[in-house]
Amino acid sequence: IAGITQAPTSQILAAGRRMTLRCTQDMRHNAMYWYRQDLGLGLRLIHYSNTAGTTGKGEVPDGYSVSRANTDDFPLTLASAVPSQTSVYFCASSAQENTEAFFGQGTRLTVV
Amino acid sequence: GENVEQHPSTLSVQEGDSAVIKCTYSDSASNYFPWYKQELGKRPQLIIDIRSNVGEKKDQRIAVTLNKTAKHFSLHITETQPEDSAVYFCAASRRMNSGYSTLTFGKGTMLLVSP
Numbered sequence: 001i002a003g004i005t006q007a008p009t010s011q012i013l014a015a016g017r018r019m020t021l022r023c024t025q026d027m028r029h030n031a032m033y034w035y036r037q038d039l040g041l042g043l044r045l046i047h048y049s050n051t052a053g054t055t056g057k058g059e060v061p062d063g064y065s066v067s068r069a070n071t072d073d074f075p076l077t078l079a080s081a082v083p084s085q086t087s088v089y090f091c092a093s094s095a096q097e098n099t100e101a102f103f104g105q106g107t108r109l110t111v112v
Numbered sequence: 113g114e115n116v117e118q119h120p121s122t123l124s125v126q127e128g129d130s131a132v133i134k135c136t137y138s139d140s141a142s143n144y145f146p147w148y149k150q151e152l153g154k155r156p157q158l159i160i161d162i163r164s165n166v167g168e169k170k171d172q173r174i175a176v177t178l179n180k181t182a183k184h185f186s187l188h189i190t191e192t193q194p195e196d197s198a199v200y201f202c203a204a205s206r207r208m209n210s211g212y213s214t215l216t217f218g219k220g221t222m223l224l225v226s227p
Contacts, residue, residue: 031212033214035217040121040219041219042118042201042217042218042219042220043156043201043217044217045214045215045216048208048212048214050210050212054210056208056209056210056212058214059113059216090155090156097205097212097213097214098143098144098163098205098213100146100158100161101146101158101215103155103156103157104155105154105155106155
C-alpha cells in the first residue's frame with residue numbers, strides 16, 4: 001500500500017442495512033477525515049480524527065459514526081442507511097492540521 | 113462556523129486564456145487556504161495553498177492571492193491548457209470545538225478549457 005486506500009470502491013445498499021466503509025493510510029499521518037461529495041454541494045466534512053483514540057464531528061455527522069483505534073485505520077459506519085446517504089465518500093489524511101490533505105480514491109455508495 | 117462561497121460555478125475559456133476563480137470566507141480566524149483540483153472520476157489533489165501571513169504565492173502557471181481584510185482569495189491560472197479542465201475547490205481552515213482545525217470547502221468551479 002502506498003498512500004491512502006478506501007474499500008469498497010462502489011456499493012449498492014438496501015435502505016436500513018448497516019455498512020462500514022474502510023480507510024487505511026500508510027503515511028503515519030496523525031489526522032484523518034471523512035467527506036461526502038454531492039453534486040453542487042462540494043465536499044462536506046462528516047467526522048474527523050486529529051490523532052489515534054480521538055474523533056470529532058464535522059458539518060454533517062448525523063447517521064454516521066467513526067472510530068480510530070490506531071493511526072492507520074479510520075472506518076466510517078452507517079448504522080441504518082437511508083437514500084439521502086447516497087453519495088461519493090472520500091477519506092483523507094494529513095500529517096497535522098493546516099497541511100496538505102491526501103485523499104483516497106473514493107467510495108460510490110448508492111442506497112436504494 | 114466557517115462559510116466559504118466560491119464563484120463562478122462553471123467557467124469556460126479558450127486555450128491560452130487566463131482563468132480566475134474567487135472565494136470568500138466568513139471566519140476572520142481562518143489562516144490556511146488550499147486549492148484542490150479534481151479531474152473527472154478522480155480524487156481531489158492539492159495544487160497550491162497559502163497561509164494568512166502571505167498575500168500572494170506562485171507556482172509556474174498557477175497563483176493564489178489572499179486579501180485578509182476583505183476575506184477573499186483567488187486562484188489564477190495563466191496560459192490555460194486542455195489538461196487544466198477539472199473541478200477546482202477552494203477551502204478555508206476552521207477551528208472546531210475540539211480546538212483542532214479542519215477545512216471547509218467551497219462548492220467547486222468546473223473549468224473547461226477548449227482547444
